[in-house]
Amino acid sequence: MLTYQKQIWDTLLEQESGLVLCGKGMDTIEIVKQLVVKYSQESKFVFVFGCPENAKYKIIWECADCGIEFLPKDIEKAVGKKERDQAYAANNVYFHSPGILAKDFLLETIDPTKIEGIIIYNAESILRDPSLQTCIAYYKSHHPKGFIKAFSERPAEFTELSSVMDLLWIRFVYFSPRFEETVKNSINPCKIQIVHISIHPERASPKKKHSDKFVPVVSPEFARTFDFLSLLHKQFISEYGRQLNVSPIDSLSLPRRILEQRCTTDTHQEILSGLMFFRNAFFALIHYPPEAFYEFLDSHRPNPLNPQIWAGFAEVNPLYEAAKKYSTDSLPSPKLQYIVNILENIPKNKRVLILAEGTATVAMIAQYLSSFIPATDSKDVAGSVHSILDVDDEEPLLDPEVFGVLTAPIIMLQEMHAQADIFDTFDPDFVIFWDVTLLSVRRLEIYNTRASKNVTGYALCYDEANEMTAMETSIENENQIFTKLISKLSTISKTPLEPFVVTNREIVVDDREFRSAMPLALLKAGFKITPSVITVGDYVLTKDIVIERKAYSDLVQSLKSGRLLQQIQRMHNYYKSPMLMLEFGDVDQFNAISDRDKNGSVMAKITTIIRVFPNLRIIWGRNANECAKTLLLLSRGKDQPSLEMAQEMGNDGSNINDDSKAVRFLSVIPFLSKEHVSLICHRCKNIRELLSLPKDELMTILGPQIGIKLFSLLHSQAKNSLK
Structure with a gap:
């Protein structure tokens, strides 16, 4: 190890848990490798998250060279429950997936107190990975003495340092910027x-x-295309740059996350989308062959179906004309x-x-x-x-x-x-x-x-x-970020986080929901979570109450596609008390629908759904934590959910079975999904009974659009053939 790496190593051995934040490209994987070697030699039970594939092989070879008998194992992919159970029974170092481990924790497949600690490479991923958040929170709540050693080379992701440290359950951070004296003296510039x-x-x-x-010989068409693209970019920044506080150089070099943090309105999001277009356009022009650059540009050509915020500038048409000529250039x-x-x-x-x-x-x-x-x-x-x-x-x-x-x-x-x-x-x-x-x-x-x-x-x-200028700006930005982070250290709480108090109140959660923040919020609220694959709803609270969760962005898309109507229909068919939970992010306004949806179409569709399904209840939550607390209140005094019943709902064993001619007939109808076929199977014993259903009932079962289409199809063809 280099001198600065050895200093980090010595510090981590003194600290039970800690976050190491280095400059970009500072080779923190070397420290991770040495930690894995140490814990393997000591037969410690440790998990490693976020390690790249080539780094895993390198670490395993290093352990082999050190004569370690039980080498680290990769159980991150394609490993079944039986193999995981065998791995959990041995003291070893394992490369693992936080999503799988979180579910194994909740299913009590593994005892967290037996785990010595967790190493997290690319620790910034915790901001985007709810499964990792849930995994760490469960582990530290049940085993406060277990260590977390986290590493990152992306300081720009840690602008909200206190929040990230809370997610990691860490109270110590070690900064190692490139300008720090020890680091500077450790590296010989080439x-x-x-x-x-x-x-x-x-x-x-x-x-x-x-x-x-x-x-070199420079193509005139390449130069003209570059000039028009640069001029369009300059005009765009002149018009919109102030709203995101960016200069022309910043717009091409600042990390996207920093720009995203400056976006507080829909207009800002459009501006950010425009900035990303210019980044990609300059990249394509400098990197791609001429015809490939033109293909990229043509794929972003403004039209009514693909509006672009930069479409109104006078330089757009000359840019496309120059790019088309450049596409045939052979120089x-x-x-x-x-x-x-x-x-x-x-x-x-x-x-x-x-x-x-x-x-x-x-x-x-x-x-x-x-x-x-x-x-x-x-x-x-x-x-x-x-x-x-x-x-x-x-x-x-x-x-x-x-x-x-x-x-x-x-x-x-x-x-x-x-x-x-x-x-x-x-x-x-x-x-x-x-x-x-x-x-x-x-x-x-x-x-x-x-x-x-x-x-x-x-x-x-x-x-x-300005390629060199962009790199120099990146260095300056990184230095400024480190300076701000170091100044925040004194404001960060040193008080350890309190473990979650888990009650006996159970809730069945669909596996797919672990990509959201809700499972962690449910843990904080005190729920005992049972992960499972369920086909009706996202959460089963009692034998009668099922909940479908929709984030605001997902709500709009689901309403447009008609998918939400189908999901509510399925809940209505199987449960007495179906509920729709609308979850808003912390950055969204609670009244986002009325503010953003100026024409009222979203509220109109929700009102229609309420009228069609009068027993549907809607839960509004400002964020995942509020939604979880609301579910806990709803569960008071109610019976516990049944995992077996939740799994059976939607998996019907009716007379129309998977091998029957009737199911094969329904399956070839283009507009019927598996969910539609399942609903029909649940309601009807055979095709004759399906034919006897009135149009209104078909519309209730399958939704208005699909119900009408199936009714028309059946009564124009199939009914006559069965006479």
Whole structure:
């Protein structure tokens, strides 16, 4: 380990639990690896979450090299309950899924007090993973002395540091920014030469020209397309940038999460969508072949079905016209030409790693280089595109008389962020960066220091695209984030969180609901949760009460598609007291429907549903916690739910069975889903009974639209055939 990593290691051994927050690309996986080795040697029962696949193999090999008898095992995927039970019975380190472990906790398949602790790599995922939140909360509530050691290299995700630490049940945080003295002294900066490429060579500053005076041939159509895209972006930021407090550079470099936090209205969301379009458009223009860029642009062409906030600017039509002309351009990208120029000056026995972001870019580079590398030498080219370079095309892509033939060193092409240990894997002497990113440069610095090498890097940058400026801005933004986070430390509570008090009040929760915040809210409210696969409703509170939960965004879509009507119909058919629970996020206003739905269509549809199903009750909650508390109040004095009954509801064993001709007949009707067929099976013994149902009853069972369609179909064809 490097000096700063050893310092983190020593600190974690002193602390029972803690969050380590490093700068991007600072190789925290090395510390995770050493922790897994230590706990494996000590036969500790520990779970590891969020570890990338290639890192798992690397950690297991490290344990094997250390002579550990019982190696860490991966039970994250494709492992059944029997295999998990066997794993839980042994003291070992396991790579696991928090979603599966959370359900095993709730089903009491495993005793949390037997688990020594949990290691979380990419700890920022807890903000987006309700299963991880539930898993950690249950574990710490039942085993307060168990440790949580969490790691992240994305400080931008921790702007609400106190909230994240509460979710992780952690009260200690260790900051390790790149500018910190120990970190700075631990790393030997490698030599990276910035290759300034001008889209308009005639305007380029003499200071930014390459030292060997090489000037690539730039396609006029590429330059025109870039100019129109830049002008459109500039006009967009001039019009809307102030609303999200972004400059042109910020709009292309700030982490999306920071921008999302500035969005408080629907208009802000539209502006953010526009910013993401420009990011993707610049990326596509710089990375993709001309025809692929035009395909991307064409897929975002404004139309009534695909409105764009930037559609009204005068530069839109010229941009599309320029891009269409550029799509037929055969002149290679200036960066491709520069790569060849650099390779020509590298000794043949050296190893060159070319890194680019995106598989399409890697393929484009490979295809271009195959025109220079003789077929007999293609064995010297390795990486993810080896097979592309082995292809002997009937027609060469480029004219060798114009561009020459390259006698290549050993060239390795790889997608930039495909794996964290990419430099260790290829052991390069030279690295060519198609993109210059903070993550890739820092990974090279770490590798260069650890391997005690003197790797030379070349960073290809378009001056007009501000690629270097964007990276420098990323560094400044990260430093500012760390400074703010460090200043917040004094305001963070040191008081340990109180374990949840779980009562005997049971609730059956559908497995799919563990992707929402409700299971954690139910735990906080005191419910004893039983996860299961149920086909009617999302929550079964008693033998008579079933609840379908809808978040606001899901509610609108479900109303439009008619799915909500079908779900309510199913609850109505199987339970005496069906309920619809409308959950609003903390950032949403509680009266979101009346505020956002100006034409009243959502409220009108809900009113119609209430009139069709008068026994339906609607629960309104400002957030998941309020919804959970409401369910607890509703459950008081009521009987407990039956898991067996909840599982049986919707799985009917009526006379119309899966093997019958009647079910096969119903199954081939295009507009009938499995749920529709199941409802029919529950109501009717045979086709004749189905035919005898009046139109109104079919509409009640299946919903108005499907009921009318089936009634018309049956009475125009099937009824006559059965006479």
